[in-house]
Amino acid sequence: MSSTWTIDSWRTRPAAQQPEYDDPEALRAALAKLSRLPPVVTSWEVEKLKRQLALVARGESFLLQGGDCSERFADCRSDLIDSKLKILLKMSLVLVHAGGRQVVRVGRMAGQYAKPRSSPTETRDGVTLPSYRGDLVNRPEFDAEARRPNPDNLLEGYARSAMTINFVRSLLAGGFGDVHHPEVWDLSFADGAEGSEEYRRLVDRMGEAVRFLETMVGRRLDELGLVEFFTSHEGLHLEYETAVSELPPLRRRWYNLGTHFPWIGDRTRAIDGAHVEYFRGIANPIGVKVGPTMEPDELLELIRVLDPEGEPGRLTLIHRMGVDRIEERLPPLVEAVRRAGRTVVWCADPMHGNTYKTADGIKTRRFDDILGEIDRAFDIHEALGSRLGGIHVEMTGEDVTEVVGGARGLDEADLHRAYRTDVDPRLNHEQALELAFRVARRLRRRAQGG
Ligand code: PEP
Numbered sequence: 306m307s308s309t310w311t312i313d314s315w316r317t318r319p320a321a322q323q324p325e326y327d328d329p330e331a332l333r334a335a336l337a338k339l340s341r342l343p344p345v346v347t348s349w350e351v352e353k354l355k356r357q358l359a360l361v362a363r364g365e366s367f368l369l370q371g372g373d374c375s376e377r378f379a380d381c382r383s384d385l386i387d388s389k390l391k392i393l394l395k396m397s398l399v400l401v402h403a404g405g406r407q408v409v410r411v412g413r414m415a416g417q418y419a420k421p422r423s424s425p426t427e428t429r430d431g432v433t434l435p436s437y438r439g440d441l442v443n444r445p446e447f448d449a450e451a452r453r454p455n456p457d458n459l460l461e462g463y464a465r466s467a468m469t470i471n472f473v474r475s476l477l478a479g480g481f482g483d484v485h486h487p488e489v490w491d492l493s494f495a496d497g498a499e500g501s502e503e504y505r506r507l508v509d510r511m512g513e514a515v516r517f518l519e520t521m522v523g524r525r526l527d528e529l530g531l532v533e534f535f536t537s538h539e540g541l542h543l544e545y546e547t548a549v550s551e552l553p554p555l556r557r558r559w560y561n562l563g564t565h566f567p568w569i570g571d572r573t574r575a576i577d578g579a580h581v582e583y584f585r586g587i588a589n590p591i592g593v594k595v596g597p598t599m600e601p602d603e604l605l606e607l608i609r610v611l612d613p614e615g616e617p618g619r620l621t622l623i624h625r626m627g628v629d630r631i632e633e634r635l636p637p638l639v640e641a642v643r644r645a646g647r648t649v650v651w652c653a654d655p656m657h658g659n660t661y662k663t664a665d666g667i668k669t670r671r672f673d674d675i676l677g678e679i680d681r682a683f684d685i686h687e688a689l690g691s692r693l694g695g696i697h698v699e700m701t702g703e704d705v706t707e708v709v710g711g712a713r714g715l716d717e718a719d720l721h722r723a724y725r726t727d728v729d730p731r732l733n734h735e736q737a738l739e740l741a742f743r744v745a746r747r748l749r750r751r752a753q754g755g
Pocket residue numbers: 374421539569570571572594595596625657729
């Protein structure tokens with residue numbers, strides 16, 4: 306892996322999970338157009354995030370990464386972007402207050418348009434078509450035209466990423482008044498459930514803190530422009546990621562400027578594969594999903610390739626083992642990284658190892674499994690002298706019913722009511738907030754040294 310890196314060197318390696326386009330000329334034309342468009346983020350924002358992740362790695366901050374499993378082009382709508390940003394900000398306020406530390410906010414947002422699939426094709430009633438790979442590639446309807454990988458979607462996806470981040474920036478610049486005023490938070494979903502009094506007290510204390518601060522500085526908190534937000538997506542479609550990468554003037558390294566924080570999925574992290582080759586050369590902070598098949602030696606090799614210099618904030622390991630396997634699979638990895646003296650951000654994705662199908666064939670997750678995996682992750686890191694630095698969740702600001710459980714007590718029958726995802730089930734806004742309260746418990750305990 307010591308050969309020279311170029312922006313195209315990944316082409317010499319096997320690239321998993323790439324769509325096959327039937328018109329190479331149309332693909333080339335779309336990519337050429339894409340590479341001439343201005344970036345959606347800047348290299349200094351990317352470097353700023355890396356500095357903030359370095360603080361996470363040192364235990365001085367906590368990472369909150371969340372959003373849809375897959376964004377749909379049709380979801381590029383003001384109300385949906387607004388509600389997703391709001392719930393992420395609320396969650397982060399809860400975590401800041403409980404942990405007494407800053408929180409780095411990263412959305413799975415503004416570019417999370419490409420999905421890995423277990424099979425390249427799907428067969429229904431004897432008809433076989435390409436699998437749906439996310440709106441960046443094709444559409445989910447089961448007909449030949451919808452499933453044909455269409456190069457124009459690459460441009461459409463980039464445009465929607467830009468529109469999304471543009472609106473996010475405006476919302477943040479204009480202040481998000483309500484979110485900073487916890488008295489407007491609706492906590493009724495938790496009434497009567499375990500924890501509801503604790504949640505109310507936490508929100509009351511947050512309200513006092515906000516009012517105190519505003520009185521001190523004589524301005525509303527949301528006018529101070531303090532809230533930063535970054536974007537992330539799985540860097541799956543290598544032609545796309547390459548086309549949105551640049552060598553900015555005055556920089557010596559290439560940057561992916563289609564997002565702040567791209568990550569490598571669990572299915573594409575092969576050490577000799579094209580994804581690892583592309584990622585090793587870009588300067589962004591990067592994530593790698595770490596599933597239950599990862600072995601300690603393999604992980605150390607991956608760290609050596611992706612972060613040879615041990616650059617602060619460069620590498621986030623996002624483990625997603627499943628509640629039943631984390632106690633067996635995570636400790637050897639944490640131990641190996643500690644023994645090798647490597648500093649990384651450890652982040653828990655409690656979603657992807659906990660998916661199951663109901664008897665009616667609906668893909669869902671249990672809220673208790675999600676919480677359980679996070680709790681075990683905190684315990685394992687603490688026991689090994691390591692530190693859980695963040696959480697990575699699939700969630701939405703909407704009132705969907707895709708995950709069972711939570712204070713509202715959603716059960717499998719409720720899944721039929723508002724199940725909207727085409728891919729993985731997401732926490733709804735109440736479940737997401739409840740999750741934040743539960744993680745807050747752990748952060749408070751940690752802040753108190755217990
Ligand atoms: C995802 O994050 O949506 C995903 C596909 O995860 P993983 O790579 O961990 O399977």
